[in-house]
Structure formats: structure tokens, C-alpha cells
Amino acid sequence: MDDLYRQQIIDRYKHPLKRGVLEPHDITFEDENPLCGDRLRIDLRVGPDGKITQAAFSGDGCAISQASADLLAEYIEGKPLEEVRALSKEDILDLLGIELSPIRLKCALLSLKVLKAGAYGMKDLKEAE
Amino acid sequence: MRAIKAETAANQYLIDIQRIRADFPILKREIKPGIPLIYLDSAATSQKPNAVIDSMSEYYRNHNANIHRAVHTLAEEATAMYEAGRAKVAACIAAQPEELIFTRNATEAINLVAQSWGRARLQAGDRILLSELEHHSNLVPWQILAKERDLQLDFIPMTGSGELDLDTCEKLLARGPKLVALTQMSNVMGTIVPIRDITRSAHRAGARVLVDAAQAAPHKAIDVHDLDADFLALSAHKMCGPTGIGALYGKVEILHAMPPFLGGGDMIRKVDWRSFEPNDLPHNFEAGTPAIAEAVGWGAAIDYLNAIGFDAIHRHEKALAAYAMESLREIPGVTVLGPEPSKRGGLVSFTLEGIHPHDIAQILDSYGIAVRAGHHCAMPLHTKLGLSATTRASFYLYTTFEEIDALAEGLQKTRALFA
Numbered sequence: 380m381d382d383l384y385r386q387q388i389i390d391r392y393k394h395p396l397k398r399g400v401l402e403p404h405d406i407t408f409e410d411e412n413p414l415c416g417d418r419l420r421i422d423l424r425v426g427p428d429g430k431i432t433q434a435a436f437s438g439d440g441c442a443i444s445q446a447s448a449d450l451l452a453e454y455i456e457g458k459p460l461e462e463v464r465a466l467s468k469e470d471i472l473d474l475l476g477i478e479l480s481p482i483r484l485k486c487a488l489l490s491l492k493v494l495k496a497g498a499y500g501m502k503d504l505k506e507a508e
Numbered sequence: 509m510r511a512i513k514a515e516t517a518a519n520q521y522l523i524d525i526q527r528i529r530a531d532f533p534i535l536k537r538e539i540k541p542g543i544p545l546i547y548l549d550s551a552a553t554s555q556k557p558n559a560v561i562d563s564m565s566e567y568y569r570n571h572n573a574n575i576h577r578a579v580h581t582l583a584e585e586a587t588a589m590y591e592a593g594r595a596k597v598a599a600c601i602a603a604q605p606e607e608l609i610f611t612r613n614a615t616e617a618i619n620l621v622a623q624s625w626g627r628a629r630l631q632a633g634d635r636i637l638l639s640e641l642e643h644h645s646n647l648v649p650w651q652i653l654a655k656e657r658d659l660q661l662d663f664i665p666m667t668g669s670g671e672l673d674l675d676t677c678e679k680l681l682a683r684g685p686k687l688v689a690l691t692q693m694s695n696v697m698g699t700i701v702p703i704r705d706i707t708r709s710a711h712r713a714g715a716r717v718l719v720d721a722a723q724a725a726p727h728k729a730i731d732v733h734d735l736d737a738d739f740l741a742l743s744a745h746k747m748c749g750p751t752g753i754g755a756l757y758g759k760v761e762i763l764h765a766m767p768p769f770l771g772g773g774d775m776i777r778k779v780d781w782r783s784f785e786p787n788d789l790p791h792n793f794e795a796g797t798p799a800i801a802e803a804v805g806w807g808a809a810i811d812y813l814n815a816i817g818f819d820a821i822h823r824h825e826k827a828l829a830a831y832a833m834e835s836l837r838e839i840p841g842v843t844v845l846g847p848e849p850s851k852r853g854g855l856v857s858f859t860l861e862g863i864h865p866h867d868i869a870q871i872l873d874s875y876g877i878a879v880r881a882g883h884h885c886a887m888p889l890h891t892k893l894g895l896s897a898t899t900r901a902s903f904y905l906y907t908t909f910e911e912i913d914a915l916a917e918g919l920q921k922t923r924a925l926f927a
Contacts, residue, residue, distance in 0.1 A: 416883070417896075441866040482866075
């Protein structure tokens with residue numbers, strides 16, 4: 380079987396740990412990858428110290444995009460927003476533990492794109508205040 | 509391997525499949541060691557036989573020069589080879605060479621009509637009738653023109669089985685469109701569109717008709733007079749030819765009245781500082797150095813397909829499509845899109861419940877099976893179907909029944925992985 384679909388990915392896709400919506404939330408952002416129709420929303424709760432207390436994702440898409448979102452949501456809990464903003468493509472690939480072709484990379488990185496848009500949006504909001 | 513169904517077996521291999529496969533060197537390719545290529549993506553682009561590859565190689569090795577005007581031997585040879593390619597493509601659709609303009613691809617052929625004929629002929633409020641089967645190359649050129657000229661776009665609806673709703677077509681024709689632009693074969697549903705009937709109605713309603721034959725031309729003999737098409741767009745690469753060349757057929761009296769599209773060398777007879785005199789058809793629409801080797805290769809592709817016979821190819825593909833539909837429908841969770849085999853060409857799009865097409869395609873690739881997953885450049889059609897993406901297996905003259913068995917097995921394994 381393809382290395383891409385190692386057990387972790389399939390497990391995360393079929394039985395995600397962080398799927399859901401958070402109401403209320405401090406940050407939410409939604410985006411899509413129109414080329415493949417993957418759609419993702421990430422909700423965050425942020426503590427007074429700027430650390431993420433809870434993260435959840437919702438949406439639909441391929442196993443890579445959904446597993447990536449689940450792994451990422453779990454990974455960022457307890458981390459400060461600053462650290463989330465500094466996350467890179469390599470961090471996501473490390474979490475997934477797989478090599479991806481350019482096309483599938485977009486699937487894996489949708490979660491990072493959504494998360495960063497949310498995290499930076501919050502920063503902008505604070506600076507505006 | 510599954511046993512091939514009796515009724516299919518009776519039709520099996522209307523062509524000499526082993527001889528044909530031997531003509532396509534890429535079919536010997538292994539995707540990983542011990543995993544041979546199973547190429548089920550011919551609707552995206554077909555593979556190329558030795559005859560085509562060799563013809564282009566021979567052109568570059570022995571005849572390469574820029575065409576027209578030069579008096580040296582190579583230039584004369586190159587010009588003759590380029591024009592022989594044109595004659596073969598024209599003959600393939602029963603057209604005359606001067607009615608056949610070489611373009612980069614079918615998309616550019618449609619853009620040529622939009623930008624030249626469309627800008628000259630269409631005014632604010634005029635209508636263009638398209639269909640819901642169209643893919644982006646027969647949508648976006650008209651959207652661009654519609655925005656520029658304030659035109660109205662109407663769409664012949666697609667029925668649940670992926671056919672055009674011809675009753676509604678008549679009503680939309682009554683609105684008096686200036687142009688009807690339709691695909692001859694849907695690249696997603698596989699539907700073969702009854703162009704000839706629609707052309708008759710469209711002409712009665714006073715519309716010109718453009719046929720996007722990029723998907724249909726590889727699979728069936730086309731006669732532009734029989735279709736009575738005013739314009740017809742072709743691409744070489746889907747019919748065993750090279751990428752980078754396509755063609756626009758136009759009725760000669762319509763082409764004569766069209767203003768230039770792209771300007772430059774070759775499309776002119778005479779140039780001074782502030783004006784030019786255009787060349788004769790079809791050269792007045794071919795600015796700059798064209799795809800010469802590709803015209804040679806396309807000609808070789810047509811010779812190759814003619815030697816096998818378009819009717820035999822079409823029957824082979826129908827048998828493959830029928831077999832694939834039957835095989836896939838046996839797999840729990842599979843929904844096959846599109847009409848019954850008698851109304852379709854050699855492609856089958858499907859969904860597998862709970863599994864995203866990208867995952868399906870990726871897992872099939874690990875078995876060497878190349879299928880396409882996504883919206884196949886038909887996003888509005890997928891929106892209408894309520895799907896973000898589908899998986900498509902498409903066939904050509906070199907596709908075997910055993911490869912369809914491998915597809916079915918691969919899908920069973922994909923299901924098991926996600927079970």
C-alpha cells in the first residue's frame with residue numbers, strides 16, 4: 380500500500396480527535412481549496428496568556444487534508460499564538476510523517492493556511508484596538 | 509482476475525489489441541519496479557504511438573527549417589510537411605485545407621472565434637447558447653466576451669443522466685442566440701451530444717454553431733458537412749498527436765469575413781509602417797512560426813488512427829465503457845455518472861462513497877493505475893451535480909478489459925483500506 384496512507388492518516392481521517400466546532404470561540408477562520416473542493420474551518424479558544432486552550436476543525440475533503448487538520452489542531456493546543464504563526468510547511472510534513480507531491484501538498488497545507496489566517500487575523504484585530 | 513462477462517466477451521477486442529499496444533512504447537513503462545503502468549487517463553491526453561514520435565524525430569533530424577517564404581531545400585521540405593499535416597487533419601473532418609487554421613489547442617481555437625468572429629459580430633444584448641456539459645475552455649472565452657460586450661449567456665440544462673435537455677434547448681433557441689457553442693462529448697459524463705440535430709434547430713433559429721470536438725474527435729469519425737458545423741475546434745494531443753497544436757475549422761465564407769486574431773509574421777501579405785494587408789486563408793490566422801513538427805506529428809497520428817479505423821476504435825471504446833460501468837457498479841458504494849453505454853464515449857466518471865477522489869487516485873497510483881480526480885476543468889458541472897470532485901477512468905484504443913479489471917480490484921482495495 381501507498382506510504383501516504385499509513386495507519387496514522389487513515390485513523391485520523393476516520394476517527395479524528397479534534398473534529399468539531401467551538402462555540403463560543405475566540406478565533407475562527409474558514410477557507411477552501413477550490414481545485415479539489417476541500418473545505419476547512421478551524422476554531423480556537425485562546426487563554427489570557429495568549430496560549431491556545433482548545434482547537435477544533437470542521438469541513439470536508441480528502442484524507443490528507445482532514446488528517447492534517449486533526450494532527451495540527453491537537454499539536455497547537457497549549458502553544459502560544461506566536462508559535463502558531465511561526466509554523467512552517469516542514470512542521471506539517473513532520474506531523475504527517477509523509478512525503479507529498481506538489482498537488483497533494485496543497486491538501487496537507489490547507490489546515491496551516493486556515494490556521495495562520497485565523498491567527499494573524501486576531502493579531503491584526505488586537506493591533507487595531 | 510475476474511472472468512469477463514459473456515456478452516462483453518463476445519464483443520471483446522474488435523481490434524488487434526496486442527499489436528496496437530506494441531505501437532505505444534510508454535505502455536511498457538513500470539510505475540514502480542514490478543508495477544506496470546495502467547493508463548486510464550486518455551481523456552486528459554492520449555499516449556503517442558511510435559509512428560508519431562518517429563515522424564517528429566525524423567522531421568527534426570532531417571528536415572527542420574522555418575516554413576514559407578525561404579527558397580532553400582529544407583524550408584521547402586518543412587513547408588510541404590507542415591501543409592501535408594494540415595491536409596491530413598482537414599481530410600479527417602472532411603474539410604478543405606484552407607478551412608483549417610492551426611492553433612495551439614482546441615481552447616485557442618475557441619478563443620479565436622470569440623475574439624475575432626465574436627467581437628466583430630456580437631453586440632450588447634446578444635445571446636450565446638452554451639450547455640451545462642461545457643468545460644472551462646468552452647465557457648471562459650464566452651464569459652470574457654460577454655463581459656466585454658454585455659452579452660447574455662444561456663445554458664441548455666443537463667438531465668440527471670448527463671444528457672442535454674433538448675426540449676429546453678428549443679425554448680432557449682427561441683430567444684434567438686447568435687451563437688450556439690457545444691461540446692460534442694462531455695469530458696465528465698461521457699455523453700455524446702447529438703450535434704447534428706441541434707445544429708439543424710440552431711440554424712433554423714438563425715444561430716451559428718461552434719462544436720468543441722476536442723473530446724469527440726479521437727473516438728469517432730467527424731464530417732463537418734454532415735454536422736453542418738460553422739466552427740469546429742480540435743486538439744491533436746487527445747488523438748495520439750503531440751501537445752501544442754490544435755485546429756479551428758470554419759466555413760470558408762465565415763472565415764473570409766472575420767477580422768484578424770493575432771498579428772505578426774506569416775499572417776500578412778504586405779506590411780508598411782502603419783498598416784498591413786492580411787494573407788490568404790488559413791495563413792491570415794496563423795501569426796508567427798507555428799508548431800511545425802507538431803503538425804507533422806498530428807498528420808502521422810491521423811494516418812495511424814485511419815489505418816486502424818475510427819469505427820473500430822469507437823466500438824472498442826463502447827465495449828470498454830459498458831464493461832467498466834458493469835464492473836464498477838458491482839462495487840458497493842460506487843455511483844457511476846452519465847448515460848448508458850450506447851450514448852457515451854470511452855470514459856466513466858464515478859464516486860466512491862466516503863472516499864475523496866484524490867485519495868482514490870492516489871491509492872490507485874500505488875497500483876500503477878493512472879486515473880484523474882478532481883473537477884476535470886468543469887467546475888460548474890460538478891456544482892450542479894452537488895459534488896466537489898469525481899474520479900474519471902478514460903479509455904482509448906490501447907486500453908484492455910484486463911486493465912478495467914485491475915481498476916475494479918484497485919477500488920476494492922481502496923474500500924478495504926478505508927473500511
